Amino acid sequence: MTTLSTVPEPASRSPKGEQTRQAIVAAALDLFRERGYDRTTMRGVAEAAGVSLGNAYYYFSSKEHLVQAFYDRVQEEHRAAAEDVLARETTFAGRLQGLLDAWVRIAQPYHEFAGKFFKNAAEPTSPLSPFSEDSRPARDASTALFREVLDGSDLKLAPALRAEMPELLWLMHMGVVLFWVYDGSPDQRRTRALVAQAVPLVDKLARMTRLPLVRGVVDDVVGLVRAVRP
Amino acid sequence: MTTLSTVPEPASRSPKGEQTRQAIVAAALDLFRERGYDRTTMRGVAEAAGVSLGNAYYYFSSKEHLVQAFYDRVQEEHRAAAEDVLARETTFAGRLQGLLDAWVRIAQPYHEFAGKFFKNAAEPTSPLSPFSEDSRPARDASTALFREVLDGSDLKLAPALRAEMPELLWLMHMGVVLFWVYDGSPDQRRTRALVAQAVPLVDKLARMTRLPLVRGVVDDVVGLVRAVRP
DNA sequence: GTCTATAGTGGGATAGAC
DNA sequence: GTCTATCCCACTATAGAC
Numbered sequence: 001m002t003t004l005s006t007v008p009e010p011a012s013r014s015p016k017g018e019q020t021r022q023a024i025v026a027a028a029l030d031l032f033r034e035r036g037y038d039r040t041t042m043r044g045v046a047e048a049a050g051v052s053l054g055n056a057y058y059y060f061s062s063k064e065h066l067v068q069a070f071y072d073r074v075q076e077e078h079r080a081a082a083e084d085v086l087a088r089e090t091t092f093a094g095r096l097q098g099l100l101d102a103w104v105r106i107a108q109p110y111h112e113f114a115g116k117f118f119k120n121a122a123e124p125t126s127p128l129s130p131f132s133e134d135s136r137p138a139r140d141a142s143t144a145l146f147r148e149v150l151d152g153s154d155l156k157l158a159p160a161l162r163a164e165m166p167e168l169l170w171l172m173h174m175g176v177v178l179f180w181v182y183d184g185s186p187d188q189r190r191t192r193a194l195v196a197q198a199v200p201l202v203d204k205l206a207r208m209t210r211l212p213l214v215r216g217v218v219d220d221v222v223g224l225v226r227a228v229r230p
Numbered sequence: 231m232t233t234l235s236t237v238p239e240p241a242s243r244s245p246k247g248e249q250t251r252q253a254i255v256a257a258a259l260d261l262f263r264e265r266g267y268d269r270t271t272m273r274g275v276a277e278a279a280g281v282s283l284g285n286a287y288y289y290f291s292s293k294e295h296l297v298q299a300f301y302d303r304v305q306e307e308h309r310a311a312a313e314d315v316l317a318r319e320t321t322f323a324g325r326l327q328g329l330l331d332a333w334v335r336i337a338q339p340y341h342e343f344a345g346k347f348f349k350n351a352a353e354p355t356s357p358l359s360p361f362s363e364d365s366r367p368a369r370d371a372s373t374a375l376f377r378e379v380l381d382g383s384d385l386k387l388a389p390a391l392r393a394e395m396p397e398l399l400w401l402m403h404m405g406v407v408l409f410w411v412y413d414g415s416p417d418q419r420r421t422r423a424l425v426a427q428a429v430p431l432v433d434k435l436a437r438m439t440r441l442p443l444v445r446g447v448v449d450d451v452v453g454l455v456r457a458v459r460p
Numbered sequence: 461g462t463c464t465a466t467a468g469t470g471g472g473a474t475a476g477a478c
Numbered sequence: 479g480t481c482t483a484t485c486c487c488a489c490t491a492t493a494g495a496c
Contacts, residue, residue, distance in 0.1 A: 017462065041487060052464050054491090063488070115354040122352035124345045124412045131412055179458075182354045182361050190458055197454045204447065213443060217434065224427045228409075228420055247479070271471060282481050287473065289479095 021059050023049040025069040028060075032070070033109060037116030067117050067128070070110065075138065077106045082145055092155035093203040096169065099149060100176055100195045104188060107180065111188055118181045130174060143170045158209040160222045165206075168225070172202065251289050253279040258296040259303075267297070267347035294350055294358050300340070301358075305368065307336045312375055322385035323433040326399065329379060330406055330425045334418060337410065341418060348411045360404060373400045388439040390452045395436075398455070402432070 027049035031040040042063055046056040060066050085098030107114065121128045130139060146169035150162075157165060176198075180191045209218045257278035261270040272293055276286040290296050315328030337344065350358055357364035376399035380392075387395060406428075410421045439448045 014461075020462080042489080043487075053489095054465075055463050057489075058463075061489095119349035119353040119356075123349040124414075126349075129412075182359075184354075185460070190460065194454070194458045197450070197457055201447070201450045201454060204450070208447075211443075213441075217431070217438075220427075220431045220434070224424070224431060227427055228424045230415070230420065244479090250479080272473085273471070283472095284474080284482075285480050291473090293472070 017059075020049075020051060020055070024051065024056055024059055025066070028066045029070060029073070032113045037113040040113075064117065064120050064128075067120055070114075071128075074107055074110070078103050079141075079145075081106060086148055086152060090152065090154065092149065092153035092206065093199055095149040095153055096146075096202065097195065097199040099145065100173065100199065101192070103173070103176070104180065104191055104195065108188060111180070111183075115181050139170070142173065143167055146170050146173070155203075155206055156210065157206060158215065158218045161209055161218050164222055164225050172198075247289075250279075250281060250285070254281065254286055254289055255296070255299045259299060262297075262300065262343060262347075266343065267350070292357075294356060297347060297350065297358055301368070304337060304340065305371075308333055309371075309375075311336060312378075316378055316382060320382065320384065322379065322383035322436065323429055325379040325383055326376075326432065327425065327429040329375065330403065330429065331422070333403070333406070334410065334421055334425065338418060341410070345411055369400070372403065373397055376400050376403070385433075385436055386440065387436060388445065388448045391439055391448050394452055394455050402428075 024045060028040070028045045031044055031048060034040075042056055043053055045066070046053045049056065060069075081102035082099055085102055086095060089095040089098050120126055121130065123129060124131075126132065129135060143166050147166040149169065150157075150165055176191065176195060179194055180188055183191045185191075208214050254275060258270070258275045261274055261278060264270075270293075272286055273283055275296070276283045279286065311332035312329055315332055316325060319325040319328050350356055351360070353359060354361070356362065359365060360369060373396050377396040379399065380387075380395055406421065406425060409424055410418055413419075413421045415421075438444050
């Protein structure tokens with residue numbers, strides 16, 4: 001969900017209001033984790049935060065807007081984790097796997113209820129959609145992370161592919177997120193297996209792109225991506 | 231959305247009940263088309279059908295279950311179109327492209343409407359999800375269609391891949407549906423471009439799977455699919 | 461600008477009588 | 479199988495305290 005997040009909140013807010021806002025967010029996240037999204041009521045959130053229902057709505061104009069807070073938290077944690085990974089790992093596979101693993105680990109506590117409000121992000125016209133204009137900053141930030149995965153690594157790619165690769169890796173991340181949302185296995189074991197097996201495969205495929213036999217396919221893929229982009 | 235549908239209803243139902251059921255479905259489809267999914271209420275459906283709210287719930291245990299009626303309509307049209315295509319085309323690429331093109335063409339009139347309730351189907355716990363247990367019969371039926379694409383074609387595949395291929399093609403179909411839902415271009419032009427370019431690429435890749443150099447990758451892909459399946 | 465209290469409305473879903 | 483009555487809760491509205 002990292003990349004579904006909106007951009008960081010503006011800086012200027014009164015300390016008092018900020019405190020109340022944080023209390024509401026904290027209460028909401030606790031309740032979401034405890035009872036899931038649907039069975040968490042705005043009344044419950046307000047009560048747990050020690051504010052009135054009206055006040056909760058003063059800060060978050062709908063229950064869905066509280067979801068933004070969740071996005072922001074996961075994104076922040078992922079960004080921090082990514083810094084460690086990228087400072088540590090030098091191989092392409094290591095960096096990619098590190099990033100994706102970190103995301104799965106960070107998002108895990110929220111898995112159960114994440115599915116419940118996933119639909120907010122899935123609605124094509126929603127600003128929470130990963131492909132929306134509103135999400136562009138977050139999407140660009142996430143894509144930049146994957147560009148770093150490439151820049152700091154040992155990977156050599158066919159040049160035509162190199163330019164498209166960060167976006168393709170971001171798409172892969174979206175695929176993992178999608179899989180994760182639907183993954184009902186304990187501790188999202190299947191998603192972890194997916195990442196563990198897909199990363200070496202992608203690594204292998206990427207390294208093959210400079211073979212003569214594969215060049216034609218690479219050109220096709222790049223052509224497809226470019227033809228299909230809005 | 232074809233493949234999100236449930237299987238045809240069981241045969242045995244009282245004529246009385248069946249009539250009521252049909253009235254509710256007809257009213258629901260009218261209202262969905264007129265005002266969209268969200269702004270159609272169960273009260274409105276019940277009233278338009280001339281039954282009580284409670285009675286509507288007797289037949290459809292949730293609003294989402296009413297959407298199945300829409301799925302069934304599209305699915306029926308696609309199945310019929312598929313028969314023509316599969317009787318006519320003999321190449322793998324021709325059969326695959328025919329099936330996907332037919333789906334895009336059939337679904338086109340519903341594009342706007344589909345976007346509105348797509349989020350409901352995207353929810354993992356929803357019975358409308360293509361991966362739900364409720365959708366299994368429809369999913370199996372759709373997969374069988376893609377198995378036919380292979381069976382009647384000239385394509386030779388690496389044996390290990392052959393067994394997994396129908397399901398992979400179904401996944402590809404889901405990818406096209408996903409892309410289609412988000413496609414805001416006029417007449418879903420981008421989706422058509424996607425299909426037109428992806429099919430030859432898939433065809434080329436499939437034919438490469440028997441090359442020695444590619445065998446390792448094929449095994450990896452098959453291993454990945456098997457490790458990751460529920 | 462922040463917050464409370466209270467009184468609504470609308471609509472999804474259910475219980476239980478008939 | 480059908481209804482009526484009811485619950486629950488997201489969400490709105492508003493009047494006013496600090």
